[in-house]
Amino acid sequence: MNTVFLTGQIIGVVSTLGLLLFLLSRLWPRRGPGMKCHGYAVLITGCDTGFGHHLARALDRKGFVVFAGCLQPEGAGAQNLVRLCSSQLRLLKLDVTLEQDVQNAKKTIEANxxxxxxxxxxxxxxxxxxxxxxxxxxxxxxxxLSVNLMGSIRTSIALLPLVRATKGRMVFVSSIFSFFTCLNMGAYSVSKRGLEAFADCLRVEMASFGVKVSIIQPGNFGQATNIVKVRTGADIWDRLDEERKRMFNRQYIDLANEYFTSTCRLGSGSTEPVVLAMVHALTSTRPRRRYLLVPPTELPFFKLLPLLPSVLTDALFSLSSMYSTRRQMLYAQ
Structure with missing residues (x-):
């Protein structure tokens, strides 16, 4: 049987099953947000920009006392929070890679x-x-790893006693790249897969204490957060040694850079879906363990992808036009 035809059938079956799972999940009853927020505090790390910045504003409006951890408390993003939020919001100087910053933040939180x-x-x-x-x-x-994984571990361990006392919530911002294998995202995927392993272990341990743990899995929100570094082909090329320059020719480097940049431009320009998921995880009486945030048309695929055997996921990945072009440009040398 033709391999392309067979793969097309597999994709069709995957999409159909995924759509059925999605429809069933929508029919399953869920109790909505019902928590009274006044009188409680929440610590958010990474509030200078992006999801953390907008979540701080949303929780402040709901009446939480927000401790907004910022890498640069005097920066424009942090000062914008001060200007737009109530007097209950408190900025914290917090570099999650530094144990002293985390301990200082804990002391400030305990005192306030x-x-x-x-x-x-x-x-x-x-x-x-x-x-x-x-x-x-x-x-x-x-x-x-220092930021995405160890930073979360460091902060969690320090603050868990306080959250356990309220039988509260621990929320971790991961990514679809924690389970979706993609060209060029190796280091990021390693950090997010490790983060989810930590969160899963923590969820099991904290269940005994009434603490709920949720993982947020955003898709492509590159435009909304500006988290992805903008680089040129020359930036990448200049870092390579001579052996790798022979393997990864300059033409391919430029093509890969253009492809990745254009993909990021296709991402959502709004943080709202992610912020709403975070708020639900924090305030709902039945928070989800995972919040997968991708366009509805892609949801069946990403829902079912983690359940498939590697031989199928690898086959699907190899159908990518960029992957095919890569093989032609690099292995035909």
């Missing part, structure tokens, strides 16, 4: 807790970058 205590920690601080694995160094991976 409202009557009902610390309801939640939202581990939102994160960085992103793109490159094929051979274009990276071990330090590139370490930098990604």
């Amino acid at each position: 807790l409202p009557e009902k205590g610390l309801w939640a920690v939202v581990n939102n601080a994160g960085i992103s970058d793109w490159a094929e694995i051979e274009w990276c160094t071990a330090q590139d991976f370490q930098n990604m």
